[in-house]
Amino acid sequence: MLQEFKTFISRGNVVDLAVGVIIGAAFGKIVDSLVGDIVMPVIGRIVGGLDFSNYYIPLNGQGTHLVLVEAKKAGGVIAYGNFITVSVGFVILAFVIFQMVKLVNALKKPEPAAEQAPEVTAEDILLLREIRDSLKK
Template sequence: MSLYSEFKKFIMKGDIVALATAVVIGAAFKTIIDSVVKDVITPIIGVLTGGTDFTRKFIALNGESYASLAEAQEAKAAVITYGNLIQAIINFLIVALFIFLFLQAYEKTKKKEDPKPVAAPKGPTQEELLAQIRDELKKQNGSAT
């Protein structure tokens, strides 16, 4: 089998096509979630935190004080932008909550079926077992003679 035909067989597997579809839909879904976070939820959090913009929070490692992150970066000071980390964590939690709520709503739309209990297979009755043992003993005694 040639490399081309093996690759073609691999790429056309159902799993690969499903994965590619999921990636494309996931990318489209990401833009919706990003918009909800940026345009709806982040402004609400801004109001709740008194307009704090976490992305402007930083520590200059050279010990000097700068009025803004842009000023520190212009001075080529090494900075830890811990505010970006805080904002990323907040964004993650919002996205995780949004996806959780979306999946909860999705699960409710699925048709729920009550699983029917599967009956255990019936075994032989006591009488049938005793009859089998009797027949087996008869065979053994008949062959021994």
């Protein structure tokens, strides 16, 4: 069992996947910071100084005068401002991943095209039959 595990781990795909997961997690934190600290404050400023992170609908009947953290402690809330922030982060992350995949595909060397067999025409078949028949004689 130990040998099988060693073989499994030493395969390139597993190591590549592990590296991808680690880099993805770190990159996700960078995108979260980009969205929360740079993009959303700019969007909030453009639409009139709004702070999307504290927009919510209380489910316990209380008003929206509390900060989101306090409102969550007081009862259930629908934090649609937080959802907007996370959605913007997803769009940015998806776009960056798309660009990365596009770049990697452009850097890959195109595989050489397989040589195609020449087309055989009816004239070629007749000629081959004549050659065959003459060889039989």
